[in-house]
Amino acid sequence: MRFRFLKISVSIDLSYWIFLFLVISSVGSQYIEILLWASVFTLSILVHEYGHALVALFFDAAPEIVLQAFGGITHFNALYLTSKQKFLITLAGPLFQGLLTLTVYLLLRFNIFNSYLLQYLLYITMYLNSRWLLLNLIPIAPLDGGWLLRYILEKLFGYTGYLASIIIGLVAAAIAIPFLYLQGYHWFFIMQLFIAGWHYCKRWQQARKW
Template sequence: MNFRFLKIPVYIDPTYWIFLLFVVSTLNAFNRAGVLLAVIITFSLLTHEYGHALTARFFGAQPYIVLRAFGGFAYFNESVVAEKQRFFITLAGPMLQGLLVLIAYILIRLDVFNDYYIRFVLHAALYINTTWILLNLIPIVPFDGGGLVRYLLERKFGRKGYRASIIIGIVSAAIAIPYLLFNGYYLFFVIELLIAGFRYCKLWQEEWMN
């Protein structure tokens, strides 16, 4: 499934639908609520990636978005953007998604909707996007938090900042992995953190050897 919105191409891989079906099945939500959850997840994911893509387009890159199993990705021509611009591109994803959290929170607080399903959508959007943002800001690549922390530390402290970002990533993975595992978060988050943690350990080993 492919489409273009706001002049940005979006490609949805078949594996994304399988992934979405898996998520809904783990919640035993093969009903109207399950369909709404699938819509909320997809809309939230697209909002996040559009934050990256629209900012990349603003800086002159040519972005496109891909949704596949385990998430979405906003690709763009990195050679035409500076490091500082890449920082803002990374930051824009969680910020635009944070706008969804704010809108859902305000509408819930105003309590203007009596319909059960509208209230369900608002509460689900608030929970999903808040959790998503917090997980995505874990300071280890490939999460956005890892790129943001690395940029800030390198800009301030150079090589020492880069090494500090590696240590922060390793410590963050060591804390987050057991927390997510024992609190019942989806296993793919844990697996992604494990892979990232091993990658950071290898980076630290390379830095120590140099």
């Protein structure tokens, strides 16, 4: 499936639909609940990725969004981008998602809508985005928090900063995995951290060879 919106191409891989089915199938038995959760889940990912993509478009980096298993990714041409521009592109995703979460919270806080269905929709949106935002800011790549930390530490300390970002990422994953499990996060969040931690272990092994 492919469409274009705001001059940005979006493609949805088959693996995303399978992933979505596995995640959403546990939220309830009513079709309307499943439909609402699936819609909010997908739109929330798109809001986050459009944050990245719109800033990349501003820098003429030809962004393209792909939804796939475990979420979404924004591809862009980073060849002529500065480190600062890459940092801003990465930061924009969490900022857009944070703005969405704050907006929905205020709508619920001041009881703007009286409709139960709309309030339930807003609750789902706040629940998913607040949890996803917290996860995404954990300082381990490929989560945005990991890339942001790496940009900052490399800018300040060079290669030493890169090594520090690996160590911090491994410690963060070791703390976050049991914490998120105890907080009742879905299995796919936990799996993302396991995969990220495994990649960081590989990076650390490679770094020690130099």
